[in-house]
Amino acid sequence: MSRAGIAPEPEGRALRFLYGCPAGRAVLKLAASRPVSQLAGRFMDSPLSRPLIGPFIRKSGIDMSDYLPLPYACFNDFFCRPIRRALRPVPSEEQVFMAPCDGLLSAYRITDGLVLPIKQSRYTVEELLGGDTGAEAFRDGICLVFRLCVNHYHRYAYLDGGTVIRKRFLPGELHTVRPIALAALPVFTRNCREYTLMETAHFGHVAQIEIGAMLVGKIRNHKGPGMSFRRGEEKGRFLYGGSTVVLLLEKGRAALDGELFENTALGLETPVRLGEALGRAPGS
Secondary structure (H helix, E strand, C coil), X not given: XXXXXXXXXXXXXXXXXHHHCHHHHHHHHHHXXXXXXXXXXXXXXXXXXXXXXXXXXXXXXXXXXXXXXXXXXXHHHHHCCCECHXXXXXXXXXXXXXXXXXXXXXXXXXECCEEEEECCEEEEHHHHCCCCHHHHHHCCCEEEEEEEXXXXXXXXXXXCCEXXXXXXEEXXXXXXXXXXXXXXXXXXHHECXXXXXXXXXXXXXXXXXXXXXXXXXXXXXCCCCCCXXXXXXXXXXXXXXXXXXXXXXXXXXXXXXXXXXXXXHCCCEEEECXXXXXXXXXXX
């Protein structure tokens, strides 16, 4: 299938102010702090936030018929609302490599332990994993970056069956994951994030990293070390805000659609949905 990439939307005036001038960066230091995010999170968890739901639906153009009709006690209940299962089917073939979430996808080759999501920022796999010695397993592998916008479905799933090896939360700041922030700061290693190292049935070791963003104070994952999981089973969810899911794959364990890399090289992101086939296990 042909995968059309899209260019990132232009940045709004507020983000240009925060990341584009000295006065804005002074405000940014406070806005990106965890206490501010935690305060915003408490408000979004309270019944006082319910009046925000209707305007958010209209502004974001969300089709609520896609989601289960549930009562929402607060904005965060609405934000991580469950979608109708038929709209996010899991591929029947176990050898299919599926997207673990909705989002705008960028695909990179890992070279000498380096991941380059954008020209201005370089990350090592070890930095993304907070110094974990398991980073060496992903040398010369693949890095997939799924950027979730506020109108995306904010629950994410396991891409294959397997077992959780370890899980770790890394505290940090909470910058937006919009391109303007990625160009100014090493956001993926400064933001708070949680990673799960998994042994999967068809794709070897996989590291999945959930990265918080501005006003996203909570990353909720359901399972811990030693627990097994099924392909397509819900892994967790983000609460309010845009956010990012990063996958690290071992060399030669997944044959992915070449257009994903071509779009990224052109500066385009590829829209994908949870459960969408992105490739296959080699030899299948």
